[in-house]
Amino acid sequence: MSKVVICDHPLIQHKLTFIRNKDTNTKDFRELVDEVATLMAYEITRDVPLDTITVETPVATTEAKVVSGRMLGLIPILRAGLGMVEGMLKLIPAAKVGHIGLVRDHETLQPTEYYINLPTDAANRQLIVIDPMLATGGSAIAAINSLKKRGCDQIKLMCLIAAPEGVKAVQDAHPEIDIYLAALDDALNEKGYIVPGLGDAGDRLFGTN
Ligand code: PRP
Ligand code: URA
Numbered sequence: 001m002s003k004v005v006i007c008d009h010p011l012i013q014h015k016l017t018f019i020r021n022k023d024t025n026t027k028d029f030r031e032l033v034d035e036v037a038t039l040m041a042y043e044i045t046r047d048v049p050l051d052t053i054t055v056e057t058p059v060a061t062t063e064a065k066v067v068s069g070r071m072l073g074l075i076p077i078l079r080a081g082l083g084m085v086e087g088m089l090k091l092i093p094a095a096k097v098g099h100i101g102l103v104r105d106h107e108t109l110q111p112t113e114y115y116i117n118l119p120t121d122a123a124n125r126q127l128i129v130i131d132p133m134l135a136t137g138g139s140a141i142a143a144i145n146s147l148k149k150r151g152c153d154q155i156k157l158m159c160l161i162a163a164p165e166g167v168k169a170v171q172d173a174h175p176e177i178d179i180y181l182a183a184l185d186d187a188l189n190e191k192g193y194i195v196p197g198l199g200d201a202g203d204r205l206f207g208t209n
Contacts, residue, residue, distance in 0.1 A: 002176055005178065007180060011039055016161075019032045020198045030083060034086055036087070037085075037086075037087030037130070038090050050067060052064070077140070081129075083201070084131075098116075100116050101116070104135075106191075122152050129144060131201075133197070134162035136165060137173070138169070144157070144170075155177055156178050157178070158181075162179070162185065163186075185197055
């Protein structure tokens with residue numbers, strides 16, 4: 001079974017509180033999501049392999065570590081996943097970025113894929129699917145299905161907030177996928193919103209509703 005990692009660093013938890021607050025404006029919301037994505041990128045890359053190289057310091061020659069050539073790919077789920085891309089690229093600037101467009105029907109809660117564009121070598125990369133919200137899990141599962149159909153099998157999932165229902169659904173559908181979260185909330189409400197959550201992530205990021 002995969003692991004579920006709650007990134008409980010105090011700075012992440014602090015910023016998440018302001019992200020949740022309904023009175024946080026679009027500009028601040030966007031900046032905070034970006035900052036939390038950077039902090040979570042630190043956690044999700046904890047296991048990237050290192051190589052040893054020789055380096056000359058001003059004082060001596062020594063062996064030292066560098067990140068090995070393992071290739072990363074970020075796969076934001078449109079739209080809201082876009083809000084986390086720049087923050088992650090601050091730490092992993094060489095990552096390539098693919099996009100999957102999914103929209104959830106507000107009545108049925110079923111996701112429909114309307115766009116996909118992946119790096120040509122996506123199947124050789126460690127991919128991180130990013131979306132602020134894991135609610136029913138339908139969107140994340142559809143994105144991962146789409147990636148697997150194209151030969152990608154090294155996949156992690158990173159979200160700001162999840163409902164227990166969404167985590168279970170992803171684990172049932174894709175038991176090998178590790179899930180990184182800033183918070184695991186209480187439940188979904190009857191409209192498929194995470195409680196307490198943060199509302200509609202896409203609307204709050206882009207100022208729509
Ligand atoms: C939201 C969110 C996730 C999805 C989560 O996107 O960003 O992608 O819902 O819900 P689920 O786990 O029940 O599938 P939405 O479909 O509202 O699209 P948007 O990002 O374009 O606003
Ligand atoms: N999508 C959102 O943006 N928010 C939720 O609470 C659930 C799905």
